[in-house]
Amino acid sequence: MAGATYTPRRVTMAEALRQAREDAGTYRGVWSWIATVDHKRIGVLYGVTAFFFFLVGGLEALLIRVQLATPNEHFLNADRYNRIFTMHGTTMVFLVVMPLGATFFNLLVPLMIGARDVAFPRMNAFSYWLFLFGGIFLNVSFFTGGNILKGDLGAPDAGWFGYAPLTLNRFSPDNGIDYWMLGLQILGVASLAGGFNFIVTILNMRAPGMTLFRMPLFVWMTLVTSFLIIFAMPVIAVALFELSFDRLFGANFFNAAAGGTPLLWQHMFWLFGHPEVYILILPAMGIVSEVLPTFARKPLFGYPFVVFSGVAIGFMSWGVWAHHMYTTGLGSVANSAFGVSTILISVPTGVKIFNWLATLWGGSISFKTPLYFAVGFIAMFTIGGLTGVTHSIVPSDYQQQDTYYVVAHFHQVLFGGAIFGLFAGAYYWFPKFTGRMLDEGWGKLHFWLMFVGFNLTFEPMMVLGLLGMPRRIQTYPDGYGWGFWNMMATVGAFLIAASILAFIVNVIKSLRTGDVAGDDPWDARTLEWSIPSPPPPYNFARVPQVHALDDFWHRKYAEDPAGKPVPVPAGASDHADDSHGDDGHGIHLPSPSYFPLIAAAGIPLIGFGLIYDVAIVAVGAVVTIVGLYGWALEPAAE
């Protein structure tokens, strides 16, 4: 809240800035990461952390698949099985796919709109640290939520959507659910801070000439996703607060005996939850919309249609939540209305798919790994979307509810969709941020292992669902005909694990010996490719002047009368100069700060305090308040 001029003694703005930059120079090594407010470094931190949680969640998935591989298996007992599938879902949604979206927002949005950083760099660091602490808080529950000395895991055990009354003290007496509800609350705040930051950045910090309809599609999808985040997160926050009051202070929100209704939880969870699934998928759609034009060497087909269908999905995602709840007895009027809205939301999604296909049509396609993943995304997401439409038909959904068909559907969109899209992005932008290309051979091995493994895992689940296998059962008897399909799914899951190993090998190998990328290895279209790889801390030595959609492409290519791209002679394109030299000296950069870390560190302490001892709440609150005041009062300029 404080004025920028606050310093212990009165100094001029210029002096304060020079001082701040000297301070920046004093942080080295690990400290330079801890105090960083650079969106690119924060993006890398997000990416590495989320990938680590991806491995944790993947390990949980393998445990589940081993348990289900054969009938009457006793690898995991029922209690552990519950905890592990709960943590698998929670981890993959909140600690993997959401933060991987945030990874790309951080890395790319300022570069794509020609800005030097996000609008609030320190708030950006705060988002990251809170995400990290929230993730740790959630996973600590494995050890502290139950009685680990007796060999009991303590993680939450009520599924990733934590239906009441399963989550109430009576049915889940140990601390697992406490960790879950408080952990999600912490992660929600992290997402909210990020959401605000990116909306302000996109609306306010675009380079001259970068009108909304000249923004890369990824930036548009970031904008829609961020709006969904800032409106959906408060709803889940309230639901989690209500659960917290029920569990910690004996309130009655979900207590049927006192007149409460557990159904309120379902309504609030899915009112958040359905926008949430678009929060998970829209970033991947944005990535694919950048990758396809580059590798087809054509502009995105129907750019405004793709933009508006993304916006339409954002709006419509608020009107479909009860399709998760057909079997709760809402009545046929409500069920029909939500069935219709669910069918309608597939229209803008279909528009996007046709536009992507039309982008590839007639292009001079260059078959590189990012394109493999992008095309894999389209195919797998289409299957996922179509199985989603089958859920909108109420009587059909009655049959599928709580079967493996549902499990197959949402993995088809979240893995076949989101994860494939995110890997397309990883291969596409890796050279930009590391300066080295990922290896094509390993990349294609990764793709094929993952593609085959994915289909081997989840298509059998569709069959299992239609054969009537319920989700979330720890084991099943022989003789239902489920054994074969389950074994296939387990084999597929290990193939996916092998593909991830191939990716890790690829990253390690390429970081050391990969081909040097250069500024623009893919001959791409958007502004981030116009600067060096990796980008300098100040991003753009000169603030770019934007004249068109895909401006960077138009700087490189003109069109001949037949519409074919013809290279523009070097030096012919015009650059606007904003008087800064190319060496980046004199560019105003936000100074590093460790206050976001301090402010974030107090919040999980408050969480521990609510579970164990109020005294710790006070400590956490003090730490956070010190962090916030230090943040507000430090003489930093952003």
Added chain:
Amino acid sequence: MQHAATAGHLETNTGLDNRKLLMWLFLGSECLFFGSFIAAYLLYRDRSVTGPYPKDLFDIPFTSVSSFVLLMSSVTMVLALSAIQRGNLRQMRVWLLATAFLGTLFVSGQAFEFTEFYREGLTLHANMFGTTFFVLTGFHGAHVTVGILILMSIYILSLKGHITEENSLNVELAGLYWHFVDVVWIVIFTLVYLVQ
């Protein structure tokens, strides 16, 4: 957050200062937050199986007065902003203190009301009314309290000379938040107390 002072050379695309846009987005998000609690209150209205019930407890004249106090604090907030925008620091401090004082009066009224209700048997656990009423109005009270802390922080900073006509945006943002919390109270007062 210190954009105001450097805004001279950093024009935004919308013309709105970054921090102001942030505040509006935050308030938009808060609408969903309070909206959800209010929805839960309305859903559970008349679903308590045991007393005490709202009609046994509510003291409408008392709460009307404290609501009036909170509304008046919006007026003093406007005066504080107008003072700093004219560069009149002394006046701004007076009105800031007045706003914080009226806010404190409101929160004290709420504390008194909570204690009274508790004495008459209403707890979080007693019935649906207790659960939804305490949580909804409690979160609102917490928001007012945060507002008071912000106002007092600005007051102390102004004593050190860090609040000036040039960065009056700080006061404006605190004002936006303060008015929002007032508006939420009008909705709560109407739906919870008046429409029974």
